[in-house]
Structures are given as structure tokens and as C-alpha cells.
Amino acid sequence: MDERTTLTPTSDPAEIERRLAAIPLPQAMETQRSIRRVLSDPVDDVVLRPLIRLALEAPTGSNGQNWEFIVVRDAAVRRSLAGQYRRAWKLYGGIGRRIIRGKPDEEQMLRIMRSVQWQVDHFEDVPVLVVCCLSGGHGRVPFVPNPPNANSMHYGSIYPSVQNLLLGARAIGLGASLITLPLWSTLFARRVLGLPLSVEPCCIVALGWPRGRYGPKPRKPTEEVVHLDSYGNRGWMSERS
């Protein structure tokens, strides 16, 4: 299969399982990227179920499995989150544009920003939003000082499941993007989604049949980010060096 092949929408369970099994893991990882431009056509639960099933294969701290996933289809809820996204993007998008001006990767960043702008403008038409949450508070042990990496230990319990979901979507050919800006006000998100205080919304995976295509994306070379034994020692060679 050409790594850029666009897979047609389907709600046939056998075809979905076939697609999940067909793509080699490295190919799925190398071509998974944010697909923000999606069609408003419905995405059947038949498509979502295996994605959630795969998300739940991920690790969590102390095997707490303290995740909750809110599958949002309701138009009014999507509209509310779209309003939040617009407000957050107005602020952070503006700041982002100023930061990238004149930088070597300005063109690449502007391409991403155009795609975010498209998503912001069409967010209420994205057919499914999966709001990924953690429950049970930060799991802090009473009377024991929190280690400095407590936040990392906490949020590290949601993102592996999110990555599984993204890879599953890529395999099926469903467009997916990981976003956080619509949740910038957890207070607002809690109210809109009816979340109790013990459940924290962490991010959203926006899903829809894609207008664009999956494919390779620019990434830093391994030599630039890998250090051998201690920071700054760049003696480690990637298999491509």
C-alpha cells in the first residue's frame, strides 16, 4: 500500500479490522500526522469502538487505568467547545505568529497555523470529538512530599492511550488530530461536559473522514536530540548516519 493512500470512509466492521491488521507498525508511525481538515460526514460507532479498545491497551501509572473518554457528537456541545477554541486561538495564534516571524522554519510553521485556522473555523462541523480525561485527582499520597516530576507521572497516564488512538485512526484512514486549546478553561470544559471535579479533561482527539492525506512529516534528525550517557554527548549515531 502506498503510504500516502487515502482510504475511503467505511463502517464495515470486517473492513475496519482488515485495515488495522494491514498496515505495518513503522509505516503507521511514520505517516501519522495531524489531519485537521476533515469532512462533516458522520463517523459510525463501529469505527470508534476499535479505536477506544486500542487506546485502553496503553500503560498507566501504577496500572491505575484512571482514564475516561467522553465521545462528543452533540451539536450544542461541539459548538460550545468550538467557541472556546476560537477564543484561545485568537490569543495563542496571535502570539505564535509573532514568535515564528523570521525563524528558519517560518514557512513550515505557517502551514501548520493555516491548518489550525481551518480547524478553528470549522470545529463545530467536526463529527466526533473524543475528550480524553483522567479521574481520581493527581493520585498524591497524603503526608508524603510530591516528587518534582509528579505532573509528569500524572499526565503520562493519558498520552500513551491518545497515541494508540491516533495510530489506530491512521490505520483505518480516519483523520485525527490531538488538540488541547478548546480545553484551556477546565472550569468551562467541566461545565459543558458535565464532568465531576474528580475528572480532569486533558486533551481532545478530533476525528472525521479526511480531506487531506496521511504522509511523512518533517522531524528533527535523531543525532540532534539523542545524547549518549550524559547530556551534550552527541556521539550516538542513528541507523541513518
Ligand SMILES: Cc1cc2nc3c(=O)[nH]c(=O)nc-3n(C[C@H](O)[C@H](O)[C@H](O)COP(=O)(O)O)c2cc1C
Ligand atoms: C500536548 C499537545 C497539545 C496540542 N494542542 C494542539 C491544539 O490545541 N491545536 C492544534 O491544532 N494542534 C495541537 N497539537 C498538535 C501539534 O500542533 C502537532 O502535533 C504538531 O504541529 C506536529 O504536527 P503533526 O502532528 O502533523 O506531526 C498539540 C499536540 C500536543 C502533543
